[in-house]
Amino acid sequence: MTSKKLVGAALAALASFSVLTGCASSDTASSGHAMSSMNAPAPRQGDHNQADITFAQGMIPHHEQAIAMAKLVDGRTRDAKVVDLATRIQKAQDPEIQQLTGLLKGWGVAPSGDHSGHGSMSGMMTEEDLAKLGQAKDAAFDRQWLEMMVKHHEGALMMAKTVLQQGSNAEVKALAQKVIDGQQAEITEMRALLG
Numbered sequence: 001m002t003s004k005k006l007v008g009a010a011l012a013a014l015a016s017f018s019v020l021t022g023c024a025s026s027d028t029a030s031s032g033h034a035m036s037s038m039n040a041p042a043p044r045q046g047d048h049n050q051a052d053i054t055f056a057q058g059m060i061p062h063h064e065q066a067i068a069m070a071k072l073v074d075g076r077t078r079d080a081k082v083v084d085l086a087t088r089i090q091k092a093q094d095p096e097i098q099q100l101t102g103l104l105k106g107w108g109v110a111p112s113g114d115h116s117g118h119g120s121m122s123g124m125m126t127e128e129d130l131a132k133l134g135q136a137k138d139a140a141f142d143r144q145w146l147e148m149m150v151k152h153h154e155g156a157l158m159m160a161k162t163v164l165q166q167g168s169n170a171e172v173k174a175l176a177q178k179v180i181d182g183q184q185a186e187i188t189e190m191r192a193l194l195g
Contacts, residue, residue, distance in 0.1 A: 123155015
């Protein structure tokens with residue numbers, strides 16, 4: 001009985017010590033990058049900085065709006081190229097939302113920052129823009145949708161370029177480069193469709 005109490009007390013003390021010293025450790029165990037950052041001094045916030053957080057928190061609603069715009073295509077156009085592009089945008093951006101959400105969760109940061117309704121974010125459409133787009137059909141819809149999506153993608157490129165310059169997280173930077181490569185190609189494609 002006494003040895004059980006002694007072991008319990010020792011475990012409780014060890015747990016308390018771990019909690020107290022956990023704040024001072026480099027947090028590499030929870031970051032999933034323990035091996036790659038072992039020899040490098042840990043940055044103040046672990047393996048990310050404020051630019052990485054801002055990018056992730058901003059790109060999630062940015063991508064969500066692109067997906068909402070892509071979903072508007074269904075039933076509003078007969079242009080197979082527009083339908084195909086919208087499908088590819090959804091397939092590319094949904095996994096990126098999941099990846100960014102996972103990173104923020106791993107950093108212990110809420111997925112949404114203060115973007116005041118996201119209207120000030122680069123390339124974001126207003127509710128009015130989206131409502132107007134939702135009323136359009138056929139060729140008028142295609143033109144509006146392509147013009148809006150080009151603007152939207154250009155906003156994402158600005159955000160991605162900013163985090164490449166200011167961010168510190170390797171996974172965020174790799175994703176930002178992927179966004180640049182994919183969306184720049186889609187902008188070229190959309191401009192060609194616009195003529």
